[in-house]
Amino acid sequence: MKTINQLQDEIIADFSLFEDDMESKLFYLMDLGKKLSPMQADHQSPEFLVKGCMSKVWVYPNYKEGILRFEADSNTDITKGLVSLLVNIWNNRTPEEILNTDLYFIDKIGMGSMIGSQRSNGFAGMIQQMKLYATLYKDK
């Protein structure tokens, strides 16, 4: 399995192909979202809704034998692409690995200018929620 940082470096390399073409970056994000494994319908409940997001985003944690896996979905394709980046990086990791991650890819791909301030807040909400799950399961 690739390390978290190997996966971050891959994301940086992929996005660098588009240079400053913001529109293509967004289309690419949407394509990434489409590849996300489907979420179990009953996991799309208000309990698993990410707070502070303009769109609806659900993140459901699955903890088994020290390892966290995530299911996620969103009602908008770009947001689904955003959450898929995090799911791909953090799936099959220990809570400690998640909590100790420095998500340096966000700045490197120019996320702020790509998605704007409102969605950046929503993206921060997704990270916070996934880290919260990691904190909850850390000592179990």
Place this chain on the structure above:
Amino acid sequence: MYLDNAATTQKPQSVIDALQQYYSHDNANIHRSAHTLASRSTVNFENTRTQVQSFINAKEAAECIFTKGVTESINLVAASYGKLVLQPGDQVLVTEMEHHSNLVPWQRICEETGAQIIAIPVEKDGTLNLETALTFLNEKVKILSMVWVSNALGTINPIKKMIDAAHQIGAKVMIDAAQAASHFKIDVQELDCDFMAISSHKLYGPTGLGVLYGKRALLEAMPPYQSGGEMIKEVFLTHSTYNELPYKFEAGTPNIADVIAFEKALAFVTEIGHDQIVAHEQALYQHFMNAIENSAFDGIQLIGTAAHKISVQSFLVAGMHHFDVGMLLDAAGIALRTGHHCTQPLMRKFGIEGTVRASFAVYNTLEEIDYFVERLHKICTRTR
């Protein structure tokens, strides 16, 4: 490229210059101090009021009250006039296409007074059917508060007929002209509306400023909305007497700089002329509609297709969330609005969460529309 003019318009250089001029050279509080600066500011401030009077053809300048915007204008009428006249069992009539700012203030005053808020339904194409609307006017209706032009759909409502019919049953009429004022010549005397709310920033003027027009007799009968400085005649420790119109409703130091600069916005519109403005906007709108009604352009669902509309079009792209469409267009340098447009009941009626809304103004060009259409076409094609 700016196609979000229904949210707020860009400002002419003359408005920006007037703001700078005021703060650089004329800054002083008005109506109080006797020095030269204060006197100059007071004259300029009151000059805007006279220009507003002329812009909407009010009988007198004192009938034009400066507020924070349309929202405050409606809140003022609801809190002051609404509270004065509404009794349990009375009705406040609105339409399903109201902006939240013309719903929530009435909901609150109805809760307080025991009156009821009733909404005239909107047809599937976004039209207000006049015959249907007239059936809602009965002796229980004390206030009709309706939008002249829908911000979400662009529909132009038959307000003159509604005003006349409402008067026949003794109701008073408030018109939300937020979207209308930049497009139509307004004549409050001919319309005979009792109140009208106008926004400065949707009319090429500064933000945080609006006008409430009201007929003198009504404004005089109404209790003050807010209290403090400026709105008083004499203050004693235990009671006060109130100032004359319009100052009775302008408590505190007003938004002096923006009021003074607003005069330049009114001049901008008057100099070009409403007929010229509408002709240009309709040309842009028709150009856009011709392009997207082209058969190569499937996947666009138009929301709001009334026969009489201003240059606003809401739409959805099949298979895509409106937020995503808005972000993709933004990435292509096109600013337009996505969301429910502060008309959640209307969106619910259409069974949607929101739309993408393009709104064209006097400074937009046919070339801009071509670029917009080209980028929109790319999104539709990519999604299919």
